[in-house]
Amino acid sequence: MLARECIVSAPGKVILHGEHAVVHGKVALAVSLNLRTYLRIQPGAAGRVSINMPNIDTFLSWDMSSLHALLPASRAGLQNAVEPDAAVVLKLREYAGLGDGLEDTRSLAVLAFLYIYLSVFAESRELPSLTMAVWSELPTGAGLGSSAAFSVCLSAALLASRGAIACSAVEAGQTARWSDEDLELINKWAFQGEKIIHGNPSGVDNAVGTWGGALRYLSGKIKPLSSTPVLRILLTNTRVPRSTKVLVAGVRDKITKFPAIMNPVLESIDPISCECERILMAMARGPEIQHYRVLEELIDINQHHLNVMGVGHPSLDRLCQVSLAHGLHSKLTGAGGGGCGITLLTPDTDSSVVERSIQELKDCGYDCWETSIGAPGVLHHSPSSLTEDVLKILNSY
Ligand SMILES: Nc1ncnc2c1ncn2[C@@H]1O[C@H](COP(=O)(O)OP(=O)(O)OP(=O)(O)O)[C@@H](O)[C@H]1O
Ligand SMILES: C[C@@](O)(CCO)CC(=O)[O-]
Ligand SMILES: [Mg+2]
Numbered sequence: 001m002l003a004r005e006c007i008v009s010a011p012g013k014v015i016l017h018g019e020h021a022v023v024h025g026k027v028a029l030a031v032s033l034n035l036r037t038y039l040r041i042q043p044g045a046a047g048r049v050s051i052n053m054p055n056i057d058t059f060l061s062w063d064m065s066s067l068h069a070l071l072p073a074s075r076a077g078l079q080n081a082v083e084p085d086a087a088v089v090l091k092l093r094e095y096a097g098l099g100d101g102l103e104d105t106r107s108l109a110v111l112a113f114l115y116i117y118l119s120v121f122a123e124s125r126e127l128p129s130l131t132m133a134v135w136s137e138l139p140t141g142a143g144l145g146s147s148a149a150f151s152v153c154l155s156a157a158l159l160a161s162r163g164a165i166a167c168s169a170v171e172a173g174q175t176a177r178w179s180d181e182d183l184e185l186i187n188k189w190a191f192q193g194e195k196i197i198h199g200n201p202s203g204v205d206n207a208v209g210t211w212g213g214a215l216r217y218l219s220g221k222i223k224p225l226s227s228t229p230v231l232r233i234l235l236t237n238t239r240v241p242r243s244t245k246v247l248v249a250g251v252r253d254k255i256t257k258f259p260a261i262m263n264p265v266l267e268s269i270d271p272i273s274c275e276c277e278r279i280l281m282a283m284a285r286g287p288e289i290q291h292y293r294v295l296e297e298l299i300d301i302n303q304h305h306l307n308v309m310g311v312g313h314p315s316l317d318r319l320c321q322v323s324l325a326h327g328l329h330s331k332l333t334g335a336g337g338g339g340c341g342i343t344l345l346t347p348d349t350d351s352s353v354v355e356r357s358i359q360e361l362k363d364c365g366y367d368c369w370e371t372s373i374g375a376p377g378v379l380h381h382s383p384s385s386l387t388e389d390v391l392k393i394l395n396s397y
Contacts, residue, residue, distance in 0.1 A: 005042035005043070009379050011035065011208070011209060012145040014333050016030065018272075019334055027217070027270055029276055029277055032377065033373060038135050038386065040133050040394045052132065072088065092118075105245060111196050116189055143242075148194055154193055166182060169382070172382050183377070197245065236342075237339065239315075250311070269305050296346070306336055330342060
């Protein structure tokens with residue numbers, strides 16, 4: 001049985017530049033979003049573990065004795081988040097009665113839960129009864145880091161329940177952050193969750209979900225970009241469903257098939273991200289309209305590269321065309337193949353142009369809204385710090 005309930009949240013993210021290339025050791029620039037995933041675990045009915053994930057229409061409950069049989073034989077220790085191996089994942093799949101289709105990414109959330117739950121409690125050999133509920137403001141599987149926000153929440157809540165990171169009660173109406181050391185551990189386990197959901201993640205999405213703000217990410221090295229200008233960004237969800245796991249695997253296959261063509265494309269995306277970072281730093285010292293012109297060009301150049309990598313989609317081409325007709329520049333964000341795109345709004349963009357663009361994109365059947373970026377990373381919540389809507393949803397399970 002758990003000692004008490006634990007409520008956490010983590011933000012989604014927008015990748016400005018470097019998606020896909022970052023999986024292959026190139027730089028990515030990413031920022032957190034003001035849309036969050038909320039997760040609560042609380043003591044459950046004795047002898048049962050129940051998970052409620054309304055965003056993906058998944059509600060499951062297991063008997064504790066059957067879960068005990070799945071505990072890994074080795075106890076690698078909490079500090080060394082262990083990579084899920086294929087045999088373990090297969091065993092969990094069979095246990096949960098899940099098919100092995102690449103397409104059904106929803107089932108991967110169940111696997112991520114089982115894997116982190118069993119691993120985190122493996123050492124104590126005592127599995128607690130619990131009930132988990134997750135609710136997200138993020139569209140699922142649309143390029144805004146919903147899988148990472150979910151994995152970060154899962155990791156934080158389970159580590160806190162295990163007593164592996166601080167879990168003191170939060171004052172009414174307040175939220176609390178964890179120490180850097182605790183955040184490192186949350187991020188390590190969230191990365192394992194992402195491995196189950198993405199196959200071969202770079203780690204950039206879970207880093208943003210954990211630390212929040214703006215950051216530069218390169219091969220596991222995270223550099224916070226503390227002085228970035230306030231950028232106005234339009235987010236468009238084409239509502240075309242896609243799976244990051246499938247898209248990342250597709251890019252890997254293309255690189256294997258055409259290394260001499262694809263490696264230079266990756267090499268060329270790297271300086272796009274670096275140039276963007278340089279401009280953002282210059283803008284933080286004093287933004288000029290010329291900086292925005294460069295950012296717009298970088299967006300166009302990167303979008304072409306992403307198309308060459310095979311992660312474009314006609315719905316994203318349409319987003320680029322519609323926004324460009326109003327003088328605005330867009331690119332896909334996240335894994336592409338549908339999902340979301342970003343459009344840069346500049347100080348010389350008239351508000352009527354923004355309104356017309358939003359309307360035209362909505363007329364295409366897309367969701368479109370101006371977003372705000374730079375939200376805090378993973379948070380520990382008191383129940384009264386949640387909005388009534390979120391609390392109502394979490395309380396209904
Ligand atoms: N709120 C949620 N509840 C349960 N599972 C979730 C939730 N949000 C995301 N997931 C899991 O993440 C999967 C979607 O992850 P995927 O990586 O394909 O998209 P994304 O993270 O939204 O986009 P990107 O990786 O491009 O930023 C879902 O199918 C599900 O397994
Ligand atoms: C496509 C990708 O680069 C970003 C997905 O948000 C995958 C990853 O970095 O893990
Ligand atoms: Mg994802």
